[in-house]
Amino acid sequence: MLNGPGVGGFVAEARAICGEPFVQAGAAIEPRYLQPARYAPGQAVALVRPGRRDEAARVIALAATHGLRVVVQGAHTGLVRAGTPDDAQAEVLLGTERLREVFELDLLDRTLRVSSGFRLSEINERLEPHGLWFPVDLSADPSIGGMVAHNTGGTRMLRYGDVRANTLALEVVLAEPPGQVLRLGQGLQKDNSALALGQLFIGSSGSLGLVTEVTIKLAPLPRQRAVALVAPAGLEAVFPLYADVMQRWGGLVSAFEGISRAALEAGLHGQDVGRWFDGQLPDYAMLIELSSELPAEQLDLNGLLQGWLELEFESGRVRDAVLEADEAIWHLRHRISEGLREQGKVIGLDLSLPRRHFMAFRERGAAWLAERFPQVRLADFGHLGDGGMHFNMVWPKAAGALGAEQELTLREGLYALVAELGGSISAEHGVGPQLQAAYRTHWERVEPGLLTWAGAVQRIWDPHRRMGKVDWGG
Secondary structure (H helix, E strand, O other), rough: OOOOOOOOHHHHHHHHOHHHHHEEHHHOHHHHHHHOEEEEEEEEEEOOOOOHHHHHHHHHHHHOOOOEEEEEEEEOOOOOOOOOOOEEEEEEEEEEEOOOOOOOOOOOOOEEEEEOOOOOHHHHHHHHOOOOEEEOOOOOEHHHHHHHHHHHOOOOOOHHHOOOOHHHEEEEEEEOOOEEEEEEOOOOOOOOOOOOHHHHHHOOOOOOOOEEEEEEOEEEEOEEEEEEEEEEOOOHHHHHHHHHHHHHHHEEEEEEEEHHHHHHHHOOOOHHHHHHHOOOOOEEEEEEEEOOOOOOOOOOOHHHHHHHHHHHHHHHOOOEEOOOOOHHHHEEEEEEEHHHHHHEEOOHHHHHHHHHHHHHHHHHHHHHHHHHHOOOOOEEEHHHHHHEEEEEEEEEHOOOOOOHHHHHHHHHHHHHHHHHOOOOOOOOOHHHHHHHHHHHHHHHOOOHHHHHHHHHHHHHHOOOOOEOOOOOOO
């Protein structure tokens, strides 16, 4: 653990760099910067919010001088504690919300060069008049720097890809030499002129350096969308229906989600369930979205969906569907997590699996839970089309407090099954302290040599462990 003298000296010098209002120390740090979404609050030596890249670079160099580690925080919407400090003696919280120097839109190239402090909502608000958007779509409102740090995927990854697929260049402040600024990439669509070092920072959970700027690809705003919530005749029909949808419409398919009955009930918490499937919720439903840049008079997406569903009713693979309720369907989908929290403590697993093993994991995971933790209620949902699954569980309030050892046993059992089936224990949330131990165990099972190489890469960029909360060497 890094530690060093002169914490008071650090605070005074940081205030000289950033301005007194933008440095809070110890107990004076506003609670919202220390309270993560799901876990206990953290603590830090100080919160520093630089307003320019050069200020951020000087703060990182200053922290190194004082023997302090820097934890970077964007909008603090992450779910693995990677942006939450937990050491009041050794960790400085660097907030990026004031890093807003650059917003350069290139309409011809359809790219945006943007500072890391901008939030996704504001980026898309500014792009909308130009008929463009950054299509990594989420229910949360993260900063673009945070999205890079965790390689966010989102609900429309099936069509547009994740942050990695949409990033052309980065500007970073390094941990070693402390405060050095490095530009990685030129923002070109095609560029094989150098090693793609920027890719190392995407998904690094803020552990290799501070991302201060990113150049991203943009997409045209869809002119129309069509959404259906579909009840298959049974689980065995789900992936044949997915394959048929992809074969028919390919790039028009922007989302293909799977939602269990328990998750549907959570999303409909407080609503009239009778409006959905005549009050008979299916055991499993598929959220299918088509989108296009063409207007409806040239391509009728609702007509396509309706015609296909009529054929599938006749085939027997679909038993019911909700159509022409696009906003209500997505509202249901985005309320699932909130509804689950009403029921008790949520244990959320952010998994990715090969499609051929998706249903096998779901079945075997549910059976394992029923045997080992019968009090747990499973409410899985997520990005079925790209193999992503939020294997969320609720420890009901009536079951009393969930002990740390119980949760560890639960997680380890399910993560072992993920490893056996060739999946990932973190589809897009990142690693962070919440998954650090599981990350090590997973790769010791799957590919032990990876830990050695990942640790070697981290030591190149940050040999003294001055940045972030993740030890990639395990």
